Amino acid sequence: MKFKLENPQHQMTAIQSVVGIFRGMERNTFDNAHNEDIHMNVCSLSNQQIHDNIQSIVLENGVSETQTFLVNENDACIEMETGTGKTLTYLQTAYELFKQYGLSKFIVLVPSVPIRQGVIDTFENFKEQLSDKYDITPNVFVYDSSKISLLHDFITSDNLQIMVLTMASFNSENNILNQVDREDMFNNLPHLESLAQTHPIILMDEPQEGMDTENSKQWIAKLLPLFKLRYSATHAIKKNVLYQLNPAESYRLGLVKKLEVLTVSESNDEATLKLEISQVQPSSTQVKVKIKLWKLNKSKGRFEFKESGLLKKDDNLADKSGNESYRDYTISRIYKSMTDRKWHVVFTNGSEIIEGSSSSNKEQVWALQLEWLIRRHFENKNRLRPHGIKNLSLIFIDRVANYMSPERPIIKQLFEQKYRQVYAEFNDGKQPADSDVLATQGFYFAKTTQGEYTDKEDACRKNKEIFDEILHNKQRLLSFESPIEFIFSHSALGVGWDNPNVFGIATLNESYSENKKRQEIGRGLRICVNQSGERVYDNDETPEEEQINQLTIVPNETYETFARSYQQEYEEQFGVGTNIPKPKHTHKGIRLNRVTFKLKKDETFMRVFRRFWDVVARKTTYRIHMDEDELIRRSIESLNEIRINDYILEVQSMRITDISNLNNAEYYGSESYTGRARFNPHDLVEEISEKTGLCYTSVLKIIAGISNKDQYIKNPPVFMEQAVFKIRQVQLDELVRCIEYTPTGNIYEFKFEDFSKDGCEDWIATPNHGVWDKTLYDSSLEKEFAREADKITNSEVLCFLKFPSWYKIPTPIGNYEPDFGVVLHKRLLSSPHEDKEYYFVVEIKGTDDINDTRALTPHEIGRIKCAVKHFKSLGIEAYYKAPIKEYETFKAQANQTINNNGNI
Incomplete structure (x- = not known):
């Protein structure tokens, strides 16, 4: 494979911007650019003429005044967004300068081996195509101290010469380029001095990577460059910015790929016990540190990832944050490593966090x-x-x-x-x-x-x-x-x-x-x-x-x-x-466009849909016959599973050396004790009753029945937090288990008409089997389900729709909105010439398993279980399938349901 040479306008503009620096210059020839054995770059323009040209170029390219950074130096920046062909641009610039002005000596200065190799790879790939375009075959090579003859050719030849050089090749007195007693020197001069007499044009690739240090600038100056040209997307130092192709323009012109940021995080991030060092207060006696961690916001009743106060050795993070998940995290040491020069915090459980790092799963x-x-x-x-x-x-x-x-x-x-x-x-x-x-x-x-x-x-x-x-x-x-x-x-x-x-x-x-x-x-x-x-x-x-x-x-x-x-x-x-x-x-934004959804007018189709809607349109109400004894029994069983780490008391000895400055206290040691916290049994009853809605009598029965009261004594706040969570889970399970649905006699009225929506983007065309010619979706899984259901080859589907947002099934944990309604037809074995219709309601989730707690929240599971009872209460054949991840799974389950009824 060979990459094809293109000449996009942005690259040509960047090339001509550099060529324009030398506008009006006399062409280099053997007569005016040769001195003894050395062929050099010479410029017949004055400094004023060069900088007049630079100002003209800046104006032509529309670089804003705040971004030009004009200086009276032979040094200029070309700013090109990463991925827009920077290397090929500056290589072609060397060809153009040689072709138009005879400038023949170029050094590509690179900060690293990977970039150096990238330059050579680019040249090798486009060498033949560039030769055809410019009718020039340059000598392009990587400087190698074992191949000094190539350097001599660079110095003497009047052909186009491009040498690729790393800073490390010449920025030390010990480098071969700088040695003064070698037998292979050119004109009895160190190679760097001979090279400097060619007055090369230096093409600086990613100059922010170490080329602007004081040491680097001094060594580059020894090359006596005719001009320095800086190429990067992220210049640290800007001088005479000739051309600027910024990310916004690259993005707008389609010169780079579009971006998707797919964030990965956990919904219960506080469970990761994430820790970060945010600030250190050094001291010769006692170092203190602030740590970002999950803190309890008592007023809001939730954990937030926030900065702690100043912490010292032997501080326990659970005590400081109100988050009992950190109970095992007691600071044992705070120090600055001599190896990485970063602050470290070590905990008694063996965990360690480093400045700039995050401690999480x-x-x-x-x-x-x-x-x-x-x-x-x-x-x-x-x-x-x-x-x-x-x-x-x-x-x-x-x-x-x-x-x-x-x-x-x-x-x-x-x-x-x-x-x-x-x-x-x-x-x-x-x-x-x-x-x-x-x-x-x-x-x-x-x-x-x-x-x-x-x-x-x-x-x-x-x-x-x-x-x-x-x-x-x-x-x-x-x-x-x-x-x-x-x-x-x-x-x-x-x-x-x-x-x-x-x-x-x-x-x-x-x-x-x-x-x-x-x-x-x-x-x-x-x-x-x-x-x-x-x-x-x-x-x-x-x-x-x-x-x-x-x-x-x-x-x-x-x-x-x-x-x-x-x-x-x-x-x-x-x-x-x-x-x-x-x-x-990943989630798309809203565009302000108006989309019309047209109802399918085919009468046969609509008769099928009306029969389906008559089945699923019946409203229900629910009653809950809560079995209090069962709720108490299950709560006792669940609370007995609670295990709490020992409650630790820390004793620390500090000696005050200066009463006017207590920060200078000396640490004399510490001891740890396993203790028993003071508690009031009424606190436990009050807390559980308030947060679960249970009456005091029920809570007292639960507490009386548990056999692990010693766990509560270890750490009452942690025990109460876990107890409330477990009882709420039992309540949710019991609500769903004991709920009964009854039809009310009312129905959801369906509007058989077209409708339009503003700012609507998340839809897919469904002209074959959809009730409307377009179907809305809330996720990529729903989109794919609709696509599969609407395939013209999917002959089993008579019709389908995404349920309107006003179709809601009441549950004690919030209204439930199912996703799709689907009508299938199958040929009966008993009557080969007769089809039977089957009605399905489908819930699309990222799993096919109702017990998949990673993909489903407890409330989602609860609402699905309530929906099962709602559709059963209708007393007619409307089959509910949930959760379903993709159409093929639905098809398999639907066929199984139909087979079990013995109809095919």
Whole structure:
């Protein structure tokens, strides 16, 4: 595969902006640019003429005054959003400057090995096409101290020369370029001095990555550059900004993929016991710390993730937060590590949190991230392969050991587990071979700043083929011949590597990412390519659900402020009030368009629907015959399961050395005791009665019946909290068990007419079997159910509808709104020429199991069980199916119901 050379307008504008700096300059020739054996870059323009040109270019490109940063230096910025072809742009700029002005000496200065390799890969891919376009074959090479002859050619040749150089190659006196006693020196000068006599134009790739330190600036100045050109999406230092292609403009023009942010979090996040260091108050005697944790807001009656007060050694987090879940968390040590120079807080239970990190159930979070990344990957695979596009997913990890460790590579284990799970979902329950699971994984773990591979270098060396394919051979990686689809990377890969066919990125970090958000998502922003190396763009008219170039970001917990951080970065870069591209959330926004839903007019069809509606339209009321003795018995049984950790009392000795400054007290030790808390039995009765609605008599019977009163004595607040929760669960179960529904004689009146809605987006066309020509949906599962039910080949469906929002079934825990009504017809064996209609009401959820407490809340389960009794009370054949995840499950259950009735 070879990527096809394109000349999009934004790249040509950026190229011509640089060419315009030298407008009016005399062309370099052998006569005016050669001195003895050295061929150099020379400029016949004065400084004033150059900077007049720069000001003209800035005006032509419409760069705002606040963003130009004009300075009287031969130094300029070209700002291009990641993924818009920055490397190819500056390489073509060198071709254009040579073609128009004879400028022949260019140094591409890069901050790292990955970026250096990316430059060479780009040139090799487009070399033939660029030669055809410019009729020039340049000498492009990576500086290698063992191949000094290439450097000599660079100095002497009048042909176009492009040398790729890292800062580490020349920023020390010990480097070969700076040595003064070598036999291979050019004109008896150190190589750096000879190189400086060529006055190269320096193309700085990602200059914010270490090229603007004082040391780096001094070494770059020794090259005596004719001009410095800075290329980046995130400049830290801006000078003479010639051209600016910001994220908003890139997004608007469709030059990068659209974004989806798929957040992964738990609904009961407080159960993760998340902890974060938010502030440290250092002291030579007693260090104190503020920790973000789940605190009880007594006025609101709920937990909130908020900052604590100042905490010290031996403080117990449960005591300080009102959250008994933290009872095991007592601070044993607060210190600053000499290794990572970060603050650490250690607890008596062995847990530890580090400054910038979050202590939570990371493995569960990782599993959810991987599950959704892989699910999106398979969805992309199904939609992209017919277009000849191979999709890739990128997974960032913090510690290589979490993937490579022979003892417990937890991320690798979680990935393979979730891969098999999702693979089966998309392949009719089949499981992949172990060899296929292994083959789909690739990894690249970048070098540290010390030049060593992160964690174990030998592990990367042993897998050199995979390593090289990801870093060096993007073309093979993009072909269907390569089995690699998921790439694991250390966070160091965040800058310097990208791939046009990355459609998903997950960040499985243990700590807050140190990379900028824009750099991270930039790894997958490029427009994708097909098997012929051609970029595949989406038309403006392409519906959102059919767009090819969609990038899904699956952030970890540290991305809770993803959108805010992204916006802050943008405003720091481009100023407040600019047009910020908004990442698309999984849940769609509302557009102000008006949509009309037309009722199907076919009379035969409507007769079927009217018969169905006559069945399900009958209203009911309910009565509850609560069995108090059963409620008390079950509550006693449930409360007896409560187990509370020991109540701990801390005794601490502090000696005051200065009565005027108690902060200087000296710590002399502490002891821990298991004690018994003071309590009042009436508190327990009052608390339970108030929060459950039970009368005092019932509560007293429950308390009298429990056999674990010693658990209450250990920690009354915790016991009461758990007791209230368990009794409420029993109440809910009993409500559902004892409820009875009775028809009222009233019905839900159906409006047989068209209707319109403003701001309506979440609908799908249902012209075949839908009561209306369009059907609303509340989730992707509902959308898919409607799509399957409406297929013209689905001949068993006579009609279906999404129940209107006014169709509500009363329950003691809130009104219930079912999802779909479906009418099926089957041929009777007893009467081969006669069809019979069957009526179904369907509830769509993310599971087929009513006992799946992960997918269903207790109230959802309760309302479904109430609906079962409501439809049974109608006394006619309206079959209720809940929960249902997809149409095929419904079809199987419906057929089973019909078979059980003996009709087919």
